[in-house]
Amino acid sequence: MRRPPLLGRLVVRIYLVCLAQLLVVVVGVAVLMHQSRIPESWLRGQGRYVVEQILPVLHDPAGLERALTQLRETAGARMTLYRPDRTQLASNVAPALPLPPDPIAASLQTTPPLVLPLVRPPRGPHGLAFHVGPPPPRRPGPGPFEVLMQSPELGPGPPPPPPAGAPGPVGVPFRPPESAGPGPPPGPFGVALTPPLGRPPSPPPPPPVQGWTVLDPGPPPPPPLQGWAVLDLRPPMPPPWQLAAVAGLVLAAVGIGSALLARSISRPLGTLSGAATRLGAGDLDARAALDQNDELGEVGRAFDGMADRVVALLRAEKALLAGVSHELRTPLARIRVALELAEEGDIITARASLADITDDLGELERLVDELLTAARLELGQSAPGAPALRPRTVEAAALAATAAERFLSVHPQHRLDAAVADSAGRLEADPALVSRVLNNLLDNAAKYSAPSAGWVRLGVEGTASEVTFTVEDHGAGIAPEDLPHVFTPFFRADRSRSRSTGGFGLGLSLARSIAEAHGGRLELASGPDAGTRATLVLPRSGPLHGTTPGASMGNTVAA
Numbered sequence: 001m002r003r004p005p006l007l008g009r010l011v012v013r014i015y016l017v018c019l020a021q022l023l024v025v026v027v028g029v030a031v032l033m034h035q036s037r038i039p040e041s042w043l044r045g046q047g048r049y050v051v052e053q054i055l056p057v058l059h060d061p062a063g064l065e066r067a068l069t070q071l072r073e074t075a076g077a078r079m080t081l082y083r084p085d086r087t088q089l090a091s092n093v094a095p096a097l098p099l100p101p102d103p104i105a106a107s108l109q110t111t112p113p114l115v116l117p118l119v120r121p122p123r124g125p126h127g128l129a130f131h132v133g134p135p136p137p138r139r140p141g142p143g144p145f146e147v148l149m150q151s152p153e154l155g156p157g158p159p160p161p162p163p164a165g166a167p168g169p170v171g172v173p174f175r176p177p178e179s180a181g182p183g184p185p186p187g188p189f190g191v192a193l194t195p196p197l198g199r200p201p202s203p204p205p206p207p208p209v210q211g212w213t214v215l216d217p218g219p220p221p222p223p224p225l226q227g228w229a230v231l232d233l234r235p236p237m238p239p240p241w242q243l244a245a246v247a248g249l250v251l252a253a254v255g256i257g258s259a260l261l262a263r264s265i266s267r268p269l270g271t272l273s274g275a276a277t278r279l280g281a282g283d284l285d286a287r288a289a290l291d292q293n294d295e296l297g298e299v300g301r302a303f304d305g306m307a308d309r310v311v312a313l314l315r316a317e318k319a320l321l322a323g324v325s326h327e328l329r330t331p332l333a334r335i336r337v338a339l340e341l342a343e344e345g346d347i348i349t350a351r352a353s354l355a356d357i358t359d360d361l362g363e364l365e366r367l368v369d370e371l372l373t374a375a376r377l378e379l380g381q382s383a384p385g386a387p388a389l390r391p392r393t394v395e396a397a398a399l400a401a402t403a404a405e406r407f408l409s410v411h412p413q414h415r416l417d418a419a420v421a422d423s424a425g426r427l428e429a430d431p432a433l434v435s436r437v438l439n440n441l442l443d444n445a446a447k448y449s450a451p452s453a454g455w456v457r458l459g460v461e462g463t464a465s466e467v468t469f470t471v472e473d474h475g476a477g478i479a480p481e482d483l484p485h486v487f488t489p490f491f492r493a494d495r496s497r498s499r500s501t502g503g504f505g506l507g508l509s510l511a512r513s514i515a516e517a518h519g520g521r522l523e524l525a526s527g528p529d530a531g532t533r534a535t536l537v538l539p540r541s542g543p544l545h546g547t548t549p550g551a552s553m554g555n556t557v558a559a
Helices: 011-037 040-057 061-075 104-105 238-278 295-344 347-382 396-410 431-449 509-516
Strands: 076-082 088-091 114-119 145-149 170-174 213-214 225-233 394-396 415-422 426-429 456-462 466-472 521-526 534-538
Touching: 011 238, 011 295, 040 061, 040 225, 061 104, 088 170, 088 225, 104 114, 145 456, 213 396, 238 295, 238 426, 295 509, 347 509, 394 396, 394 431, 396 415, 396 431, 396 456, 396 466, 426 431, 426 534, 431 456, 431 466, 431 509, 509 521
Parallel strands: 415 456
Antiparallel strands: 076 088, 076 225, 114 225, 145 213, 170 213, 394 426, 456 466, 466 534, 521 534
C-alpha cells in the first residue's frame, strides 16, 4: 500500500501541533518574564532616589530608622547601610544584606542586590568647585589656573595661543581698577570739562590691557565617601489582569490546537467504528469511505478492502451452498425416478434403472470428491495443522505421459499431440493433484471441441525456476463476458449447460486452487470459436502450502 506523504502522516501532524503548542507556551512564558523583569533604568533611578532620601538623615539614628521603615513600606526597598570601614550602620531587613568584598566593582553592576556609595558632593555657587592659588609650574597644556601678565619687553598684546593639542582655555582680559586710570583732561581754569547739557557724555576710553587670565577648572576632587548602601529593590508587579490575559491566551491557543488535533483523529475513528458496527450487524454495504491521505485513511481503506473480501466470501459461500444443493438434487431426483421405475417395471427395466442409478452415484461421488479436495486445499492454505499435502520430486514428462495415456483411453475419438521439451526436467509437487489439473484441462478440451476440429495439444517446457504445462484446443472457445467467471465455483457458461458437457462447474476452480497451493498460477486465453489455451505454471522447488517439512524426501516418480 502506498505510504502517505511526509506532511500527511498522522505522527508528523501530531508532532507539528505539539511543537506549535510548545512555541506558544514559550512565547507566553517569555512575555511574563519580560513583564516581571527589573529594568536597568528603573533600578538605577530608584536606587538614586533611595540614597537621596537617606543622606539627609544619615547621622540621625532616629530619623534614619524612620526613613528605612518608610522606604520599605512605600517603595518596597529592602536595604542595609554600611560605614566606610564596612561595619553595619543600619538595616530594615533581617538578616542583613551582605556587602560584597569589592563594593566598588559591585557598584558598577545593575543586577540585584544593588550596591551604591553614600556620597554628598560639595557644590559651589554654580555647582563647580574652584581652587585659587599661585600659578603652578609650567607643564604641557594649560594648568588649572594661570595668570599671564604684560611683559615689559612685549608690551600689551593679544593672549598667547594655547599649546598644540590642548583644549582651548577661556581667556578673560585682566584690567586694573578704573580708579587707577587718568581722569578727564582739565579745562582752562583747571576744572575738568564735561559734555554740554542735553548731550550724553562720551564713554571713557577703556584702560589698556595689562595681561590675560586663563582659567582651567580641571577635574573636581572626589566627594567624601560616607558609606555603602546594599539595596534589594522590588519593582511593582504588573496588574493581575495582564498576567491573567497572557495566561488565558496561552491556554486558549493550546486548548484550540488540542481540540482540533483530537477532532481530526476522533472523527475518522468514529466513522470507522460505526462502519465496523454496521458490518457486524449484517449491513454488508457498510463502508468507512475515508478519503484522508494519512495513516487513518490507510486503516479506512484497509477496512473497506476487508469488508469487500468478507462480503465476497459470504456470497461465494451462499453460491456454493446453492450450487451444491442443486447438483445434489439433480442426481438424487434421477435416482428416485429410477428406483420407482425399477419397483413398478419388469426385470429389464429395473436393470436399466440400476445402470442409471450407478451413473448418478458416480456423479455424486465425483462431486463430493471435488468438494472435499477443495476444502482440503483451502484448509491447507489458511489453517495451521490442516491435513498435509504429499509433495515429492517428480518428472514433468512422467506427469504429461500419465495424463496423455488417460486422455486417449477416455476420449479415443480425439487426437492428441503431446510435446515434451528437454528442458522440462523435475519439479517438487503433489503428483496426484497436478495430474488432476492436467486431466481436467484435457477433459475440457475434449468436451468443447469436436474430434474433427483438430488436434488437442499438450506441451511441457521449463526454465531454471519454473515448469510450464500447456493444453490447447480448437473448439467453441469461451465468450469474453464469461471468461472472468470461469474460475468461480459452480459457474457454467450457457453453451455448456448439458449433462454431457456441463459438469459441476468446480473443475477450473479446483484446478486454480491446486496451482496456487503449489505457488504457481493457472491462466486461460480464449475467444468465441477460436479455441482455448490453458497455461499451468509451477515452480520447480518450494514446499506446498499446508505441507510438513521433509514430506518429499526420498520420493521420486520417474518416467
